[in-house]
Amino acid sequence: MARNPIQFQPGLSLPAFLEQYGTEAQCQAALFQHRWPKGFVCPECGNSTGCRLSRGHYQCHRCHHQTSLTAGTIFHATHLPLTIWFLAIYLLTQRKSGISALQLSRELGVAYNTAWKLKHKLMQVMHERNQGEKLSGRIEIDDAYLGGERPGKRGRGAEHTFPFVAAVQTDEAGHPQRVQLRRVSGFSLVGIRRYAQQAIAPGSQVISDGLWCFRAFDTPIYSHDRHITGGGRASVKNPEFNWVNTLLGNVKNAITGTYHAPRYLAEFEYRFNRRYDLSAMIPRFLTVATRTPPMPYRLLKMAEAYA
Numbered sequence: 001m002a003r004n005p006i007q008f009q010p011g012l013s014l015p016a017f018l019e020q021y022g023t024e025a026q027c028q029a030a031l032f033q034h035r036w037p038k039g040f041v042c043p044e045c046g047n048s049t050g051c052r053l054s055r056g057h058y059q060c061h062r063c064h065h066q067t068s069l070t071a072g073t074i075f076h077a078t079h080l081p082l083t084i085w086f087l088a089i090y091l092l093t094q095r096k097s098g099i100s101a102l103q104l105s106r107e108l109g110v111a112y113n114t115a116w117k118l119k120h121k122l123m124q125v126m127h128e129r130n131q132g133e134k135l136s137g138r139i140e141i142d143d144a145y146l147g148g149e150r151p152g153k154r155g156r157g158a159e160h161t162f163p164f165v166a167a168v169q170t171d172e173a174g175h176p177q178r179v180q181l182r183r184v185s186g187f188s189l190v191g192i193r194r195y196a197q198q199a200i201a202p203g204s205q206v207i208s209d210g211l212w213c214f215r216a217f218d219t220p221i222y223s224h225d226r227h228i229t230g231g232g233r234a235s236v237k238n239p240e241f242n243w244v245n246t247l248l249g250n251v252k253n254a255i256t257g258t259y260h261a262p263r264y265l266a267e268f269e270y271r272f273n274r275r276y277d278l279s280a281m282i283p284r285f286l287t288v289a290t291r292t293p294p295m296p297y298r299l300l301k302m303a304e305a306y307a
């Protein structure tokens with residue numbers, strides 16, 4: 001089946017990126033601006049006067065607490081120069097298909113394990129950002145799985161290890177605007193109700209197939225179109241599910257395996273939803289990064305601690 005092409009805007013060029021974020025001082029200034037847009041604020045007592053000690057370290061004038069630009073953020077206790085972090089953000093956000101940890105280690109000139117940690121911390125930032133967002137308007141929705149075969153629509157069974165909902169918000173003309181890939185506890189009424197509360201704005205028009213659990217949308221809060229498709233290839237051809245099927249094809253090409261799947265889904269969702277705004281992605285990413293709490297390696301390694 002021919003897939004609809006998904007358009008991405010050209011991003012920030014590498015020279016343009018380096019001009020803005022090529023030195024440690026530039027990266028520190030950018031981080032400061034996103035962390036403390038109205039000037040230094042002591043994380044201990046909230047006081048707004050302090051002095052810069054050295055290398056991104058600050059001391060509060062009131063309680064004398066010392067802190068750094070990176071303390072308490074996703075950059076916490078890093079041994080890497082900020083220029084390496086920023087370049088990693090650039091490589092992860094500006095490329096249409098993202099970048100693997102192995103590729104990242106080669107391009108940054110760091111060890112694989114370092115690149116892996118870097119990538120997963122950045123994906124955590126994307127996850128944090130996605131969590132607050134809801135889809136609205138016309139939404140195509142489908143059940144999906146990672147980690148097992150999906151032999152047509154009726155292959156919903158125990159062999160599927162990672163259930164998630166794939167949703168696409170389209171405009172009036174049926175073109176995709178935003179996507180969502182969210183883990184659910186299962187395809188039960190309770191699981192989908194919880195999902196709906198977190199992910200779908202009231203008043204939305206939800207289009208699903210006849211899967212029982214999608215009756216969770218049969219409430220006055222939503223308008224729900226159920227399309228009984230009969231399963232198998234017929235459902236794939238149903239034009240109502242055009243975009244959600246395209247999306248799922250792309251996701252499954254991009255993600256192999258289910259370990260850390262929530263983070264990979266978050267990365268896909270984040271980049272897709274910002275595909276028309278690539279050059280603004282770095283400053284916006286930094287804002288969220290300074291609000292994302294540190295993620296120690298032991299948590300990073302655990303897929304389940306994350307979701």
Ligand SMILES: [Zn+2]
Nearest residue numbers: 042045060063
């Ligand atoms: Zn203080």
